[in-house]
Amino acid sequence: MLRVDAVFARAAEIAARVETVHRPYVAWIGATPVAYGWSAAGRTRFGLPPVSFSVPPGDRYLMDFAALPAWRGRGIYPGLLQAILEAEATDAARFWVLHHRGNVASARGIEKAGFKLAAEIWFLDEGGLGLVDAGSEERAREGGGLLGLPVVEK
Ligand SMILES: CC(C)(COP(=O)(O)OP(=O)(O)OC[C@H]1O[C@@H](n2cnc3c(N)ncnc32)[C@H](O)[C@@H]1OP(=O)(O)O)[C@@H](O)C(=O)NCCC(=O)NCCS
Structure with missing residues (x-):
């Protein structure tokens, strides 16, 4: 138990x-x-x-x-x-x-x-981090808002 x-x-x-x-x-x-x-x-x-x-x-x-x-x-x-x-x-x-x-x-x-998977976090070519939608645009946007990171295209 x-x-x-x-x-x-x-x-x-x-x-x-x-x-x-x-x-x-x-x-x-x-x-x-x-x-x-x-x-x-x-x-x-x-x-x-x-x-x-x-x-x-x-x-x-x-x-x-x-x-x-x-x-x-x-x-x-x-x-x-x-x-x-x-x-x-x-x-x-x-x-x-x-x-x-x-x-x-x-x-x-x-x-x-x-x-539920909201997004993936990636290193961006231009520096810094960004979120890539992993199935739900809304959850990715909310995750980006939480972390203060942009949602970007892969
Ligand atoms: C990640 C961690 C917390 C999972 O804990 P857990 O109580 O073993 O979780 P579960 O019992 O649900 O097992 C999860 C998965 O671990 C793997 N697993 C199973 N037996 C295992 C073992 N003896 N040793 C290691 N991993 C094992 C399997 O992939 C399992 O998934 P499955 O049952 O669907 O095949 C634990 O592995 C851990 O402490 N890892 C080191 C610290 C860490 O990575 N923390 C996570 C930070 S977010």
Whole structure:
């Protein structure tokens, strides 16, 4: 049985994130912590070099997830994502999560949690990043608005 708790610890980075209204979650199997991840609100960033953006009220950006290696492949990541969606459903209507293109495990877990692909992020020839529609123009536009990046043709 998978149990998910919101956790508030005091390590420096965690404290800084919590102060910017980010919320950490830990998934447990019995007494064993098996996975963690964050739900971000307000100012945050992704990638390297980092792209800073603001998560508007009513949205959440889910980030920085990992399942312990011994527990992978058991649906814990999608279970944790779903538990966060449920826990935050009263405060947020729209949730965003990114994965690296080559991270198949992450992509599969996100898909299993019920997310729909909004867009792909590409390096642009002229520099910077842009979003390419991946099936829904509207979602791509909303994703571009969230990240402060243009939607471009491939
Ligand atoms: C991505 C990650 C969180 C997925 O967690 P998980 O609880 O194993 O997720 P799932 O059980 O849904 O498995 C997802 C996919 O992982 C792959 N997988 C299955 N068993 C695996 C194993 N033993 N080891 C690694 N990957 C495995 C499969 O592709 C699986 O999809 P499938 O079941 O449809 O074939 C985990 O692999 C991880 O911590 N990776 C390192 C950190 C990371 O990439 N974080 C994501 C940042 S967004």
